[in-house]
Amino acid sequence: MTRHNAGFWFVDGVAARFGQAFRGTARFFGDECGIEVEGRTCRLFKPATFMNESGSSVAALFHYYRYAPEEVLIVHDEIDLPPGTVRIKQGGGHGGHNGLRNIMTHINTSDFNRLRIGVGRPAHRDDVVNYVLRSAPLEEQALIEEAIVRACAVFPAIIEGKLARAMNILHVHVSEK
Structure with a gap:
C-alpha cells in the first residue's frame, strides 16, 4: 500500500481488532x-473513489445517516508530520490535502474530527x-504501522x-522519543 492509504491501514486495523x-x-x-x-455503534468506511474525489462517497454516508460533523472522524495521511507521528485535530482547514478539500466541499463543513497519520514530506515540493x-x-513503513497500532489502541x-485523553496518549508517545 502507498502512503496515501494510511487511513485505510487504520480502519482495516480497527476492523480486525x-x-x-x-x-x-x-x-x-x-x-x-x-x-x-463501549455500547456505541460505529461505522467504519473506506471510499471506493479516488482519494482526491472521496467527498461524494463520504457525503452519501454523512447525509444518509444524518451525522453531525463532530460525529465524523476522517483518517488520512499527513505529509506535515514525520512517519510514526499521529495527531488528532478538531475542525480546521484542508492543509493542501485534496481529499480533505473534496470532503469539505461535498459535506459543506470542515467541523469534523481528523486523525492525521504522519507519512513525512518529500525533499522537493514538486x-x-x-x-x-x-x-x-x-x-x-514500520514507523507508520507502529503509529497506526497506537492509534487503534486509543x-x-x-x-x-474523549479526544483530549486520546491526544494525550498519542502526543506523549512522541515527546518520549
Whole structure:
C-alpha cells in the first residue's frame, strides 16, 4: 500500500481488532463495516473513489445517516508530520490535502474530527504526488504501522468523545522519543 492509504491501514486495523470485515456498499460508493465500541455503534468506511474525489462517497454516508460533523472522524495521511507521528485535530482547514478539500466541499463543513497519520514530506515540493502514491521505505513503513497500532489502541476513547485523553496518549508517545 502507498502512503496515501494510511487511513485505510487504520480502519482495516480497527476492523480486525473488533473481528469485523468490510463489505461493499453501492449506496455509499465504498466498503463499510459496523462495530460496537463501549455500547456505541460505529461505522467504519473506506471510499471506493479516488482519494482526491472521496467527498461524494463520504457525503452519501454523512447525509444518509444524518451525522453531525463532530460525529465524523476522517483518517488520512499527513505529509506535515514525520512517519510514526499521529495527531488528532478538531475542525480546521484542508492543509493542501485534496481529499480533505473534496470532503469539505461535498459535506459543506470542515467541523469534523481528523486523525492525521504522519507519512513525512518529500525533499522537493514538486514531488508530493509521487511521494504519497509510492510505498514508504521499510523503516518508514514500520514507523507508520507502529503509529497506526497506537492509534487503534486509543480508538475507543475517540469514539467515546474523549479526544483530549486520546491526544494525550498519542502526543506523549512522541515527546518520549
